[in-house]
Structures are given as structure tokens and as C-alpha cells.
Amino acid sequence: MFYWLLKFVLLGPFLRFYNRPEVEGVEHIPADGPCIMAGNHLSIADWIFAPLSSPRRINYLAKAEYFTTPGVKGRLKKMFFSGTGQYPIDRSGADAAEDALNAARALLDQGKLVGLYPEGTRSPDGRLYKGKTGLARLALETGVPVIPVAVIGTDKISPQGGFRWRRHRVTVKFGAPIDFSRYEGMSGNRFVERAVTDEVMYELMRLSGQEYVDVYAASLKKGVPSGSRPNPAADAARIPDTAVG
Template identity: 50%
Template sequence: MLYRVLHTVVPPVAKAIWRPTVHGVENIPATGGVILASNHLSFADSMVIPIVAPRRVAFLAKSDYFTGTGVKGTLQRAWFEGMGMLPVDRDDSKAAIASLDVALEVLGRGEAFGIYPEGTRSRDGRLYRGRTGVAHLALTAGVPVVPVGLVGTDKLQPVGSSLPKVVPVTVSFGAPIEVVGRYDGVPLGRARREVTDLIMAAIGELTGQVPAGVYNERAPDA
């Protein structure tokens, strides 16, 4: 109910203010489980994609956003829940496994799940090497992956900024990458790496980012 209310109001207002350039929305399947795999430049990314996508997209968010107290905590929790965010404790040693389980539940319900294969925000604008969790989800759930390229969100809400700025933002949805049957007989570890690299290459084509060639590491305040 809260999701429907927010999405009746927020996307039209946000689009009117920021006027994002959006390409390829037709590449997102109208129904069924699907993964939206995006580059990651800003805290605002998890707001931008659900606002412009034609269907609900669930993202993981720090559990801290759901545990605040008082009026501010209540409003913050309502906002994140209403935007379809799902809490995960990133400081828990088992958080990575738990987050994959949550994602598989979402996909199993035939819903869309958003993920950042880089793991955390790029602070220098380069595209970092993808972690294979995205491939694990695609291969396990048997769902397509739609690569997403974000450009300009790093200026929309720079690191350390509390309020978004009005700047040009482009969101591009690439052609779905189908994995079912594509890697039959391929060792699982190799299949996950190849799928992940394929996804990251597709994201890079959408954004034009320079490949970093290494994994990104989460900063203490990320």
C-alpha cells in the first residue's frame, strides 16, 4: 500500500524536477523475475532506478535505515520501505549470504531485484570488477539480467552530500542477458566468472566508464 502511494507521487515529481534521460525501458521484462545489474556511483542510485523503471525494483539497504527512532526514524523507515528497499546488516559476517537469500526470495516471487556487482560506490568514476554474486543469482534463479548504466548520479548526490542537486542524469537499460542453458556443462565457478564479466562489459558499454581492472573496497562510511 505504501509503495503504491509513494510511486503515485514520487516518480512524477522527481521526473519533473530532474528530467532524467532514460533509454531502453522496453528492455525490462514486464513480468517475471529479473535482475537489474547497475554500476554504482551514488547513494541516490537506488532511488533513481526505481523512479524510472516501469515496474517495482527491490534493492538492499543498510539495516540502520530501518531502525531509527522518533519522528525522523519513523519517516525514514517508511520512506525506505515504501521505495521497496530491503534491510540487510552489512556488518554481519553472514550478511553476504543472507542478502543473496533475500534476493532469491524476491526473484522467486517473480519480482525485479536491483544489484550493484561492484559491491560499493565508485569514488573515482571508474568501473570496478564485478563480484560473482550477481551471476550466482542469475544462474540459480534462472532469470535474465538487464544491465543498467547510470551517468551523472555522482553529481546528483556526491559522497558526503545530504541533499540531491539538480543535474543531468542518464539511465540506460541494456538488452537482457539470458543465462539459462547457456552454461550447461561449464564448471560453476567458471560460469559465474564469465557471466559476471559479460554483465560488467555490457554495463561499461552503456556508461563509457574506464575499467579499473580490480575489485572495489567499501570505504568505512560507504
């Protein structure tokens, strides 16, 4: 109930007036049934504008710290994140990636839309980074379609480095569902999972207009040098990858 209250009464009207989001491709979202919503990740504002633009609730996986802060502030934070469709995931343990996938499977089994950020973290510089293959594993094991969701302009609204909220126009683009049934039974094949992931990243690159970088964003933040590649899908068949999550 709080989700819809925020969307239509408390937060949504203000954001529609203040940031004037433009929305494309809403017709690609199925009226019912499970689907993975795979988004680019520029800002903490991404998970606000994508659900605001969707006729159906999008459920995201969020780190458990958002739900466990003590005190009144912690209770308010828990109420906010729970009410906006977030589901807590402990990312500190060795099985964090598997726990996240299990939570996402459970939501999909209930016929829900599950939002994932295949980059795994926010882009440090506005470019689109290499996707992790947990999304592919989830899509192949469940057989549900993947809808790419590109959000443009949120890094101008709420840039990294402290909470700020600026007046800037946002564009949300929902791409056509991608059906990976041609890979049925091939979950666990790292080359197939990389091909699936890169196909999704290519669509996000096309929708968002971002430059693609064939390096994990988290690795770049740790000082690994990057090199850009304009078409990740073209190299999908020959890129080995063992990352899951």
C-alpha cells in the same frame, strides 16, 4: 501503496521536472516474471532514478541500519525505505552475503525484479569497478535473466560527502536481458561465475561509457592500487575469484 505514491505524486513529478531524466531501453524490461537488474553505482541517487524510469517496481536490498534507527526519525526512515521497495539485510555478520542472496532468491521466487549493485559499493571516482560474483551465483542458481542498468549523471546530482541534491540531467539506460542458460548447472564454478559477472560489467561499461578498473572498489578505498582494463569480458576465462557477495 507508498511506493507508487512517491513515484507518481510526492517525488517523481519533482524529479522529472528538476533533473529531467532521459530513459532508454524500457522495452527490455519484461512485463512480468523475475529478473535481476544489475546497475552501476555512482551515487545514493541511483536507486531513485532507476525505479523512477521502470514501469515495474524494482526491489533493492538495503542495510538493516536504515530500518532500525530509534525514535521518530527512525520510524520515518523505516517507512520511507520500506515504502520505496527496500528490504533490510544485516551486513555485519559472517553470513551477510548468504543472507543477502537468500533474500534476493525469495524475491525472485515471487516473480519480482531485484536490483543489485555488483560493485558492492559506490564508485569513489566515477569509474566502473570490478563486480563481485554474488550476482552470477544468483543468476546461475535461479536461471533468471540479468538486465544491465546504467545510470549516468547521478554523481553530479548527489556526490559523496554529505547529502546534496543538485540540478543536473540524468540518463538511465536499460540494456537487453542477458541469458546465462548456457551455463546451466555450473553454479559454484568460480571461473564460470567470474565470466558471468564480467559479461555483465562489460555491458554496464558499454552502456555507461565509464572507464573500467579491474579492482574491487572497496579494496581501492582501503588503499589497494588500481590498474585499468578496457575490456573485462575478454579476460573473463582466466580471472580466478573467490569472492561471493
